Amino acid sequence: MKYKIVLLMLGMILLNACSTDDALTTDDNGVNQSANRQSTGKSAKDLLSADKYTSMILEIVYVEGFEPSQSSINNLKSFIEKRTFKPQGIVIEKRAIPSPNKTKYSINDISEIEKKHRKYYNTDNRIAVWAYFSDGKSDKDSAADETVVLGTAYWNTSFVIFQETLNNYSNSPLEPNRSLLETTVMTHEFGHIFGLTNLGSPMQTNHEDGAHAKHCNNKDCLMFWKSESGAGILDMANMSAAPSLDANCMADLRANGGK
Numbered sequence: 001m002k003y004k005i006v007l008l009m010l011g012m013i014l015l016n017a018c019s020t021d022d023a024l025t026t027d028d029n030g031v032n033q034s035a036n037r038q039s040t041g042k043s044a045k046d047l048l049s050a051d052k053y054t055s056m057i058l059e060i061v062y063v064e065g066f067e068p069s070q071s072s073i074n075n076l077k078s079f080i081e082k083r084t085f086k087p088q089g090i091v092i093e094k095r096a097i098p099s100p101n102k103t104k105y106s107i108n109d110i111s112e113i114e115k116k117h118r119k120y121y122n123t124d125n126r127i128a129v130w131a132y133f134s135d136g137k138s139d140k141d142s143a144a145d146e147t148v149v150l151g152t153a154y155w156n157t158s159f160v161i162f163q164e165t166l167n168n169y170s171n172s173p174l175e176p177n178r179s180l181l182e183t184t185v186m187t188h189e190f191g192h193i194f195g196l197t198n199l200g201s202p203m204q205t206n207h208e209d210g211a212h213a214k215h216c217n218n219k220d221c222l223m224f225w226k227s228e229s230g231a232g233i234l235d236m237a238n239m240s241a242a243p244s245l246d247a248n249c250m251a252d253l254r255a256n257g258g259k
């Protein structure tokens with residue numbers, strides 16, 4: 001059993017990270033990749049509404065051995081379906097890649113992995129999202145692992161889950177159920193690319209946590225930032241379902257073209 005208190009950092013957002021030098025990047029087939037290298041929250045409306053994109057492809061890529069569970073993927077899909085208008089549907093494609101063989105990854109490393117392996121970019125009416133499940137750990141974890149990063153949304157249609165870390169802190173006594181923790185982190189990161197909170201989906205009432213920017217101030221909301229309150233893995237051990245969005249967060253999504 002692990003008695004150590006682990007502070008969860010659900011989704012560190014790097015605003016404008018790694019975006020400038022990628023302007024006007026096109027691949028060998030002339031696909032414009034720059035539309036998918038914008039700051040987090042910038043595509044909120046395009047993800048939520050059918051105005052520009054009537055369908056979505058979610059590309060799930062994991063390092064061999066670090067595949068997310070099918071039940072978590074199903075939960076994520078239903079979360080997206082409940083909040084978005086995509087009359088032509090949401091397609092999920094999943095595949096494994098070999099380990100890039102590092103023990104620690106910076107967000108810059110993660111974005112390089114995406115550049116190398118991402119297959120899908122926005123097309124005329126289909127928006128593409130990249131979700132990467134990493135081995136190793138985040139370079140933002142503290143030295144003695146008192147604080148660990150489980151996920152990060154870093155571009156407008158990209159997020160990473162540190163799946164090896166997540167596995168290490170789930171499914172043991174005093175730890176949360178793995179699928180619930182996966183569902184929580186995946187939907188939380190998706191909430192960020194949906195523009196929550198105050199990150200591209202304008203707030204209908206002020207509910208941003210003063211102490212934790214771009215997070216909701218309701219402790220029961222999916223978009224609450226739990227890291228500094230001492231709430232963490234041990235508190236999540238008793239959860240029976242992943243947290244959902246509260247009324248304020250849902251109102252922001254509806255006002256920005258979502259359901």
Ligand SMILES: [Zn+2]
Nearest residue numbers: 010011012188
């Ligand atoms: Zn977050």
Ligand SMILES: [Zn+2]
Nearest residue numbers: 216221246249
């Ligand atoms: Zn909220």
